Amino acid sequence: MAAAIRLSVMGYRVQLLEKLDGPGGRAYVRKQDGFTFDGGPTIITVPFMFEELWALCGRKFSDDVELRLMDPFYRVRFDDGTQFDYSGDPEKMRAEVARISPEDVAGFADFVKEADLCYKLGFEALGSKAFDSISDLLSAVPSMVRMRAWRTMHSLVASHLKHPKLRMAMSLQTLLIGGNPFSVTSVYSLINALERRFGVYSAMGGTGSIVNGMIKLLEERNVPVRYNATVRQITIEGGREGRATGVELANGEKLRADIVVCNSDTAWTYRNLVAAEHRPHWTNKRIDNGRYSMSLFVWYFGTNKQYPDVPHHTMALGPRYEGLLTDIFKKHKLTEDFSLYLHRPSATDPSVAPEGCDAFYVLSPVPHLDSGTDWKSHAETYRLKVQKRLEETLLPELGQHIVTSHVMTPQDFQDRLLSHKGAAFGLEPLLLQSAWFRPHNRSEDVKNLYMVGASTHPGAGVPGVLMSAKALQSVVPVPQGVSHA
Numbered sequence: 001m002a003a004a005i006r007l008s009v010m011g012y013r014v015q016l017l018e019k020l021d022g023p024g025g026r027a028y029v030r031k032q033d034g035f036t037f038d039g040g041p042t043i044i045t046v047p048f049m050f051e052e053l054w055a056l057c058g059r060k061f062s063d064d065v066e067l068r069l070m071d072p073f074y075r076v077r078f079d080d081g082t083q084f085d086y087s088g089d090p091e092k093m094r095a096e097v098a099r100i101s102p103e104d105v106a107g108f109a110d111f112v113k114e115a116d117l118c119y120k121l122g123f124e125a126l127g128s129k130a131f132d133s134i135s136d137l138l139s140a141v142p143s144m145v146r147m148r149a150w151r152t153m154h155s156l157v158a159s160h161l162k163h164p165k166l167r168m169a170m171s172l173q174t175l176l177i178g179g180n181p182f183s184v185t186s187v188y189s190l191i192n193a194l195e196r197r198f199g200v201y202s203a204m205g206g207t208g209s210i211v212n213g214m215i216k217l218l219e220e221r222n223v224p225v226r227y228n229a230t231v232r233q234i235t236i237e238g239g240r241e242g243r244a245t246g247v248e249l250a251n252g253e254k255l256r257a258d259i260v261v262c263n264s265d266t267a268w269t270y271r272n273l274v275a276a277e278h279r280p281h282w283t284n285k286r287i288d289n290g291r292y293s294m295s296l297f298v299w300y301f302g303t304n305k306q307y308p309d310v311p312h313h314t315m316a317l318g319p320r321y322e323g324l325l326t327d328i329f330k331k332h333k334l335t336e337d338f339s340l341y342l343h344r345p346s347a348t349d350p351s352v353a354p355e356g357c358d359a360f361y362v363l364s365p366v367p368h369l370d371s372g373t374d375w376k377s378h379a380e381t382y383r384l385k386v387q388k389r390l391e392e393t394l395l396p397e398l399g400q401h402i403v404t405s406h407v408m409t410p411q412d413f414q415d416r417l418l419s420h421k422g423a424a425f426g427l428e429p430l431l432l433q434s435a436w437f438r439p440h441n442r443s444e445d446v447k448n449l450y451m452v453g454a455s456t457h458p459g460a461g462v463p464g465v466l467m468s469a470k471a472l473q474s475v476v477p478v479p480q481g482v483s484h485a
Helices: 002-010 047-056 090-100 102-124 134-147 153-158 164-177 186-198 208-220 266-273 284-289 322-329 375-393 410-415 462-474
Strands: 029-032 035-038 067-069 074-077 083-086 201-203 231-237 243-249 254-256 260-262 295-303 313-316 340-343 358-366 402-408 449-451
Touching (some): 002 047, 002 260, 035 358, 047 462, 083 090, 102 186, 231 266, 260 266, 295 375, 322 358, 358 375, 375 402
Parallel strands (some): 074 313
């Protein structure tokens, strides 16, 4: 949607095709039994990027969407029951660090400085740069050296903080973009700085209110949005130097266009929508040899009881940290223990649940489909394990108060959201799968084909997706006359 808005502002006549029956893609909204559930993104960290998008259309973001600042941003609950409230207030953060480990206060200040440097060099300077050529990569090398990007996120944190709980609390953020903190580049410490600089927000009415606002912008710009429009293939003329000329839908309808912009998972797109003869770069072998992010088990549920002591966002860590992540990311093994992210939007916005009730979703990182798990038969067993864990830690007597329930598994990520291997975030954001090494915003294989979204540069998460749309402006040609996208 962000790409469609930007292209229309550039002067293209844009048509937006959506596979699902409503807008948003991964940010779809599910309404069930009087409850409203955000399907995907729940943490909003860069309001200025939405404000910029609205301003391009001569509008104010705040006229369509109300954001509420979270305080704390989120609560980290450790397996022994102790807690760490993660916020943007420097004094509160120092006090929280000192409460857990007084000797780490100075080290925390040093970590903040490094994270700020990574934000300046990695986000401000490079985030919306397209990395379209080898010269783009070479120009970024000095910044990568300054950030010492060869380090992992966890090794950066561990170089400043000694206490294991603080190491967990300051490194887990990369999981929000599909990355194992023990593997991904330390550049992603910029997430810490980004949160402190701009805050963590929730949209009143749910993230769906942002989706609806973007649809309104598209309508005002006369951009048609077609739902239930499944693309069968991207039509290409020519051989290895082919040129995209439009798309063919599942019903046989063919739509011609001067450029094609795709925001579905890039691995799935290349394998399923672009014929192999047109892919000398993104071959099936290269796609399959990539290292992919974890998947997710997501359980949406509503209760007829409220849990006022549970904040809006809670990271509930299990007994293992590195071992669990190794099982998920490297061994592709579904384990008996897990760590959870619990979202309670009704803590901030009562409108998402009936009076006296609470709306929740709980997310458990799990291996992608290489695990071999038959989720059709195993989903309910796993859900009950998650329920039991929540009853033991955060939501006592939960089972007695559930009034509505729905789950989403890795199989759904593959079948419904078209994610290769059911990986929720595309390629894992490793150093050699980031920036120039990630699928480019301008296809390396097919002329007039462009990529945006979580699985291309710069990566997953709301900021990354919005920046990928912005990066289009440096690689998409300025339309000459009437041009269709």
